[in-house]
Amino acid sequence: MRRMFRPMIMSNLIRSCSRATHPIDRTIPSSPSSKIVRLFSTEMEPQLSPDLIKIMDQRLSAIEHRNAILQRLINQPEYSQEEFSRANKELRKLRDSMELITALRAIQKEIDGLKTLVSESSDDKDMLDMAVSELDEAVEEEKRLQTLLLKSLLPKDEADERDCILEVRAGTGGEEASLFAMDIFRMYERYSQKKGWKFDIVDITESDMKGYKEASAAICGASVYGKLKFESGIHRVQRIPITEKSGRIHTSAVSVAILPQADEVDVQLRNEDLRIDTYRSGGCGGQHANTTNSAVRIIHHPTGIMVSIQDERSQHMNKAKALKVLCAKLYEIERLRLQSSRSKLRSEQIGSGDRSGRIRTYNFPQGRVTDHRVGITHHAIEDMMEGENLDTFIDALLLRQEMDAIASFSSTS
Amino acid sequence: MIRSFRFTSLLSAAKPLRSFACSSSPAIEPPQCSSSSSISLRITHPKTPLFLRAPSHAAPLSEVWKWHGWAKDLASSVDDNSSPEDEDSLDSILLLRELKWLIEDSIEASDHHHPVIITGTETPRGDDGEKKSVKLRASLEELYDLWRQRIEKRRPFQYVVGCEHWRDLVLCVEEGVLIPRPETELVVDMVEEVVRGDEWFKRGVWADLGTGSGAIAIGVARVLGGCGRVIATDLSHVAIAVAGNNVRRYGLEGMVEVREGSWFEPLKDVEGKLVGLVSNPPYIPSDDIPGLQAEVGRHEPRLALDGGVDGTDSLLHLCDGASRMLTSGGFFAFETNGEKQSKMIVDYMTSNLKDSFSGVKIVSDFAGIGRFVTGFRL
Numbered sequence: 097m098r099r100m101f102r103p104m105i106m107s108n109l110i111r112s113c114s115r116a117t118h119p120i121d122r123t124i125p126s127s128p129s130s131k132i133v134r135l136f137s138t139e140m141e142p143q144l145s146p147d148l149i150k151i152m153d154q155r156l157s158a159i160e161h162r163n164a165i166l167q168r169l170i171n172q173p174e175y176s177q178e179e180f181s182r183a184n185k186e187l188r189k190l191r192d193s194m195e196l197i198t199a200l201r202a203i204q205k206e207i208d209g210l211k212t213l214v215s216e217s218s219d220d221k222d223m224l225d226m227a228v229s230e231l232d233e234a235v236e237e238e239k240r241l242q243t244l245l246l247k248s249l250l251p252k253d254e255a256d257e258r259d260c261i262l263e264v265r266a267g268t269g270g271e272e273a274s275l276f277a278m279d280i281f282r283m284y285e286r287y288s289q290k291k292g293w294k295f296d297i298v299d300i301t302e303s304d305m306k307g308y309k310e311a312s313a314a315i316c317g318a319s320v321y322g323k324l325k326f327e328s329g330i331h332r333v334q335r336i337p338i339t340e341k342s343g344r345i346h347t348s349a350v351s352v353a354i355l356p357q358a359d360e361v362d363v364q365l366r367n368e369d370l371r372i373d374t375y376r377s378g379g380c381g382g383q384h385a386n387t388t389n390s391a392v393r394i395i396h397h398p399t400g401i402m403v404s405i406q407d408e409r410s411q412h413m414n415k416a417k418a419l420k421v422l423c424a425k426l427y428e429i430e431r432l433r434l435q436s437s438r439s440k441l442r443s444e445q446i447g448s449g450d451r452s453g454r455i456r457t458y459n460f461p462q463g464r465v466t467d468h469r470v471g472i473t474h475h476a477i478e479d480m481m482e483g484e485n486l487d488t489f490i491d492a493l494l495l496r497q498e499m500d501a502i503a504s505f506s507s508t509s
Numbered sequence: 510m511i512r513s514f515r516f517t518s519l520l521s522a523a524k525p526l527r528s529f530a531c532s533s534s535p536a537i538e539p540p541q542c543s544s545s546s547s548i549s550l551r552i553t554h555p556k557t558p559l560f561l562r563a564p565s566h567a568a569p570l571s572e573v574w575k576w577h578g579w580a581k582d583l584a585s586s587v588d589d590n591s592s593p594e595d596e597d598s599l600d601s602i603l604l605l606r607e608l609k610w611l612i613e614d615s616i617e618a619s620d621h622h623h624p625v626i627i628t629g630t631e632t633p634r635g636d637d638g639e640k641k642s643v644k645l646r647a648s649l650e651e652l653y654d655l656w657r658q659r660i661e662k663r664r665p666f667q668y669v670v671g672c673e674h675w676r677d678l679v680l681c682v683e684e685g686v687l688i689p690r691p692e693t694e695l696v697v698d699m700v701e702e703v704v705r706g707d708e709w710f711k712r713g714v715w716a717d718l719g720t721g722s723g724a725i726a727i728g729v730a731r732v733l734g735g736c737g738r739v740i741a742t743d744l745s746h747v748a749i750a751v752a753g754n755n756v757r758r759y760g761l762e763g764m765v766e767v768r769e770g771s772w773f774e775p776l777k778d779v780e781g782k783l784v785g786l787v788s789n790p791p792y793i794p795s796d797d798i799p800g801l802q803a804e805v806g807r808h809e810p811r812l813a814l815d816g817g818v819d820g821t822d823s824l825l826h827l828c829d830g831a832s833r834m835l836t837s838g839g840f841f842a843f844e845t846n847g848e849k850q851s852k853m854i855v856d857y858m859t860s861n862l863k864d865s866f867s868g869v870k871i872v873s874d875f876a877g878i879g880r881f882v883t884g885f886r887l
């Protein structure tokens with residue numbers, strides 16, 4: 097009997113260790129599993145059906161098998177440098193999954209041991225209780241690992257990890273739409289601050305009443321695009337505009353676009369394709385002119401995209417910002433092209449790709465915000481505008497994305 | 510709710526640490542110039558730009574609001590007072606943007622009163638405006654005065670706030686020093702390109718002649734990234750002081766050496782050794798000086814602008830010097846008055862100095878004007 101104690105204590109240790117590191121992991125961006133956890137940090141977890149587990153187990157065996165082959169391969173000296181490094185690269189990709197698989201196999205072994213213990217200790221009440229509770233915990237842990245593994249096996253959008261560009265544009269509704277565009281823009285600013293993200297205004301075009309006809313910002317932080325991408329679409333507002341004397345409720349709309357950030361290498365930007373214009377005072381420029389106008393306009397010839405930025409105080413900074421926006425736009429075009437050439441895509445199912453779809457209604461008289469895609473209504477509209485509780489929607493949308501991915505995972509297997 | 514606009518954050522510009530900032534009290538400021546060639550008895554203390562001053566003034570929000578309203582009206586009124594065909598007139602849209610920046614530089618941001626509240630369209634509610642006080646880096650009287658100078662005296666905005674945002678830098682400027690131009694940012698881009706192509710350029714000595722505020726020298730030093738050295742020269746005493754101060758603010762004392770003197774005169778020790786030579790010398794033809802835009806003609810130093818009869822006096826001198834000063838393979842880039850001068854310089858270098866240089870060419874600025882001449886020492 098005594099010998100059974102050791103594995104139990106050890107297994108306890110293993111589990112408490114893995115649990116203890118779990119919340120800390122979330123703040124360490126480099127940890128592979130943490131990315132997954134952070135991205136899907138939601139109360140609601142998908143249920144793993146026996147069928148799904150069976151499918152997953154097949155995949156896991158395949159990964160283990162592949163891993164073993166590669167391990168053997170890189171230990172054979174006769175292989176060429178090229179083959180070696182290719183194998184090594186693949187191994188690195190498998191490493192995160194392998195870590196989880198190893199942990200899963202260990203816990204499964206432990207579960208077997210505990211099951212035997214339970215069946216053998218029916219006459220020792222204390223021992224039985226202890227073994228049963230250990231077994232419960234072990235099964236929980238197995239489920240946790242399986243969930244993590246499943247998530248790591250689901251297809252990922254490479255852009256999820258990226259920073260993003262936010263664009264808010266007043267739509268129908270005139271001045272009131274511009275005022276709401278400003279409210280929405282600032283909602284994202286406050287939300288970003290709460291998340292500890294960097295929110296850098298790129299450009300603002302004001303309306304007559306100091307609302308925003310158009311506003312854009314660069315948002316930087318961990319997995320910003322993955323979190324915000326579902327915000328793309330039409331946001332509708334119903335309220336009494338401050339300009340309205342008769343107290344009639346108006347409906348107006350604002351469109352939001354979230355683009356993953358990209359750099360000049362991502363989009364293979366070529367200098368020859370760009371035309372950069374700056375403000376010219378008409379005269380000879382240079383030492384002749386002193387102007388604070390450092391506006392920059394960039395035109396990308398192949399696509400005709402034009403970006404102009406003027407709010408920075410140096411031409412260099414205006415140009416840098418304009419390039420950033422241009423790259424994001426080109427990258428998005430390329431992504432959409434790739435997406436449309438693939439079949440049913442997750443984000444399409446949820447509608448993140450569709451800019452024209454109405455995704456949310458902000459009803460001020462009733463104090464509620466409704467997301468039409470997940471059918472969730474939130475009742476503290478003021479908090480929402482302060483950047484609170486946006487996670488209610490975001491988490492639900494992420495969960496839905498995950499469920500869709502799981503569905504296609506089991507159907508393609 | 511206060512409706513207001515947010516400023517594009519200053520933080521995105523590479524602002525140096527406060528500790529490098531020039532002190533607001535001249536008494537505790539160390540001597541400014543590290544002039545090697547001439548010993549001067551006058552010691553010039555660079556002025557502290559608004560944004561680096563301590564927020565030691567306070568005013569009720571309502572008063573700041575009043576000032577802002579007045580300043581806006583003054584800015585908007587310029588359109589009525591000028592005829593559209595007048596080339597040299599103020600533009601109210603630009604002035605309103607400058608006003609935004611003036612506020613950004615002179616009002617301390619804090620949780621309670623971010624500069625944005627000043628630009629809101631609503632008036633302070635109730636007696637809020639009386640009670641709330643705003644911390645300022647200049648007194649309200651001074652702010653009235655500064656804005657009047659901007660509009661009535663056509664004092665350049667950069668002198669008003671004491672700084673110019675140039676590339677990713679914020680450079681101190683003041684009367685007596687040319688305000689760096691956006692076109693000149695490209696000189697640093699060209700250096701960056703050359704350096705990226707060949708690491709050799711990183712390890713050698715560079716020179717920026719007629720450095721003014723030190724803009725090009727500091728930009729180049731940052732491109733060289735720690736290994737190279739830049740010598741910056743100027744004839745103007747104020748320029749030397751201001752450049753030295755800017756170099757210090759960016760913590761580049763170890764890399765950029767500021768020397769006082771005329772063109773190559775302070776560079777005898779590095780003759781034939783330079784790997785790079787850059788300059789934006791005065792190039793405006795003397796006859797054009799009286800007709801310059803008010804901000805330039807009335808306020809910027811003539812020494813920084815006047816290039817002699819056809820504007821090429823300094824440029825030609827620099828071409829001759831470049832053949833002596835550069836080592837084989839060394840790079841040069843000069844800014845010129847435009848197409849005509851650039852062609853003249855290229856002609857001169859490819860005829861009179863044809864055995865000294867290769868790859869001499871004209872590079873355009875973003876307005877499409879042939880603004881720069883670049884090339885390599887054979």
Ligand SMILES: C[S@@+](CC[C@H](N)C(=O)[O-])C[C@H]1O[C@@H](n2cnc3c(N)ncnc32)[C@H](O)[C@@H]1O
Nearest residue numbers: 687689719720721743744745771772789791813
């Ligand atoms: C057009 S400004 C350029 C300043 C600075 N490099 C820039 O781009 O902002 C020309 C500079 O050349 C300086 N300068 C004029 N004559 C000079 C001379 N003989 N020797 C050295 N510098 C001179 C002026 O003082 C002025 O700072």
